[in-house]
Amino acid sequence: MTTDSAPVSNFLRTIIDNDLKSGRYQGRQWAPPPSPAAVRRAGAIDPARIRTRFPPEPNGYLHIGHAKSICLNFGLARDYQGICHLRFDDTNPEKEEDEYVHAIIDMVHWLGFDWVQDGTEHCYFASDYFDTLYQFAEALVQAGHAYVDEQSADEMRATRGTLTEAGTNSPWRDRPATESLTLLREMRAGKHPDGSMALRARIDMASPNINLRDPVLYRIRHASHHRTGNDWCIYPMYAWAHPVEDALEGITHSICTLEFEDQRPFYDWILEHLAELDQLAAPLPRQYEFARLNLSYVVTSKRKLRQLVTEGHVNGWDDPRLPTLAGLRRRGYTPGAIRLFCERLGVSKADSRIDYSVLEQALRDDLDPVAARTVAVLDPVKLVLTNFPADHAEPCSAPLNPHDPDGARRKFPLTRELWIERDDFREEPPKKYFRLFPGNLVRLKYGYVVRCTGCVKNDQGEVTEVHAEYLPDTRSGTPGADAIKVKGAITWVSAAHAIAAEVRLYDRLFRDAHPDRGDQDFLQAINPDSCHVTQAWLEPGTQAEPGTTWQFERLGYFVADREESTTSHPVINRAVTLRDTWA
Template sequence: MSKIDFNKNNFIYKIINNYILKNKKKKIITRFPPEPNGHLHLGHIKSICINFEIAKKKNGQCNLRFDDTNPTNEKKIFIFSIINDIKWLGYKIKKNIFFTSKYFKKIYKYAIKLIKKKLAYVDLSNIKIIKKERGNFYKIGKKNIYRKNSIQKNLKLFKKMKNGKFKEGEACLRAKINMKSSCIIMRDPIIYRIKFDYHHQTKKKWCIYPMYDFSHCISDSIEKITHSLCTLEFLENKKLYKWILKKIKVKNKPKQYEFSKLNIENTILSKRKIKKLIKKKKIQDWNDPRIHTISGLRRKGYTAKSLINFCKKSGITKKENILQLSSLESCLKKELNYKIERSMAIINPIKIIITNLPKNYKKILFIPKNPKNNNMGNKYIIFTNTLYIDKYDIYNKKKKKYIIKKKIKLRYSYNIKIYKIKKKKNKNIFFCKYYKKTLGKIFKKIKIIHWISEKNSHLAKFRLYKPLFNLKNPELSKKFLNNINKKSLKIKKGYIESNIYTLKTNFHYQFEREGYFYIDYIKSTKKILNFNRTIKIK
């Protein structure tokens, strides 16, 4: 497994090193805290790599902690998926799996502590009023009428919330900080709200749940996290993170450090927006190869090594940027180019008949499995009088006609020339002749094409992908659904070599001139294999 490169220019590396020098007896503990409300995506991989690799390099520990504070959107299936994805990436997580829900009692007690210190109050306003009173970047917040309630009244109201005496949205607990703060997040943020949904861990034990900003820093403290490493979107939250830990007076006070998150062109990584794509039936599911979830990328044919190498290339900085899709593709090409088998597949098949060969003619040709890696050895292909070639090797799209009576080189085989086309039952039949003395010879200015013998072919489906969005950065668009590429998926029927059909799934192939493909284990059947194109050749 490839490692994140920790060099002297990496600011997190410097922070960790300085910490170790000052605290030689303390163990580095980091954490990766996903919410189990969806599948992990490419952006998560960078965070996983940074947190797990730092802990491993410094003989520390990285906790996988599920931020399960919102039962409305969370499911056990997402928990299993996240664990499997992290293991697939190559990281061990046997004993270090935690849940925020395991700390609910302690978090609740800290909320009581804030109330008793006059630093939290129960607000009975509806959410619209709360949002309005908090103001915005141009307008300072306004103090709420419930802000003046006594400690006793707030304790009583909070207990009523816990006992289910209020409906959802009727009451919430807010931290009492500063409604005039220039930082909106510090304007009396909500730290507890009511939810009557069934929780996958605590079941129906609780009907009030802490907000992420309140539970996260406390969970970090409980687990003795030394470095809370997160993306820049949590930079403003740091102020609240510090405030909470200071006011509840805990011994362990982790420090938060931010790095730029991973962005890639022509795609969306937002779980909320991915859910919308699924709901609107723009994609099939979380593992659709057109989106950059780990399960989607894996199904498309990306390896754990290639994804980690891509995150490594993105670096650890505070500078936000959008990475090119070609950079991700190059990471996989580099890995697969010398180790996977080359084969021939016909995606737009037409049948040609070699008339100067008998029908029962059969010649075995031995060719390299990978021309760039002789250690892989050879395999055989069959040359007969009836072959499949790609339509567009002899069809001119602009002129809308077939170009014949020109010599063509069949890769690893003979030269041929199509001399006649006949129509039979709305199908074209192509007749050609082959040149016996051209085997193994190279001819200048003669087009080389791929082919498959009819006797050595098996029907297959090919799923050809293009970026899902026409926009470079659809994450920034409110109308992202209007910018979906309608040609993001084409499914074609064609042929593969018969020996491929006998192999098990989970194999990569480079089909000559067509690209890198991966067997789709979900769509494939005993009768027909389905292939997802991972990358084009060019």
């Protein structure tokens, strides 16, 4: 994939520039992971100038927040002639599934990135390193840097201390290394029940950083893993596994979001102690943090997204109202729009909240130059041209895209009976209303000027037909087109030739800009009007192949639903309106 535009400098690029200038990573060796010290030192010189990684946990579908990390990590590797690894941090067997692995791979590819370099596929799993992680844990125990604690989780929590009070040493903290090693091996062999023991790092229970108060490295979980099955009954904690995984893969720049900033001292402690024990080879990875994406009118917590799905508030992980990448794709968002959005956000250390309209504008800007135009009538009422021949079909045409006026054209007929938007007629118009009302002149776009003569209503007083007369010498593109000046133009489709379609008008899922702030119930902020389904009419010739995107003139950008649209039954999703109408 090529970059969308010239890279914009940020603090991470400055760090990488300085590292490359100083030669920090020059001459380092590379070997396929897992690569502890002996393996790494026997490897060839790393062909990648830098190595980054995107490390999702396969416990849900990727969302728009992940897109920022994907674009950043893969983008930096691309721009610096490096390699970005896709790594699945699958250390929690109770929440992870192969379904999520495949969905994540699909979305990263869809965004335009891959992890293949010179024929080598750099896709890895934390579970690939379980044996190595365990060997490193034994090395820490033997060196006196870790111990087996028999306190319960509640007891550990109670003795951990607070932000202002130091923690209290575990009664098992000073047990001999040989005893801890025996117990660790018993844990590994499945001889102890869940929660009865844990392996902890021996650091400093009085540290002002709570993350250094003897954090847990391993916990007992008799649970089947989606890749290793029942081979293991102890699983590494993320904070322990993450830095080791980075080192085993030869990552140079480990880029995380700001919530991991307080974990960085523990990240460094692990790597430095394993290097001292000759388990890891220098140079060691370094962690850097950037502000995560906080987007208004959405929730990105996987737990809350899962709740929306499992409780039926939405129709699956790819529901077009969700901020999941699968949902955004089905909604009609393009990879280019999401990359443009992430590029416009930039990279900083300061947390901020981005309004949803910024994402919507990125989609408009990406689609406008390329999207084919067509006409759709979403709320139809019939317009009858009373003086137009009943058996005549006047051929009309328009550019497929106005940015290429000399390019392909679409063709459609004008007939006596047309469908127009109900909102394009008012029997008693408000001020500055320039569309159809009795006596007013309006242009049928790409067709003739017409004069409204009245309407027909049913017994309930609803307008069922609008009547007008066309002016024969005013057809668009002819010398008489400018003879009569009109202030309004409306879109239309021939009633005899139009294609019936189901159109889903999606809007934001939440009414509140911050639906999950504080202790409020985010479900109470759900927008009851987030999806309105209408039976619409499309311009003849519109091919609703799944995934096809158009601009419906005057209405917005729409896409044929990837899952449900067929030629015989088009199902169309609104991606975004032509302008921001939420306010």
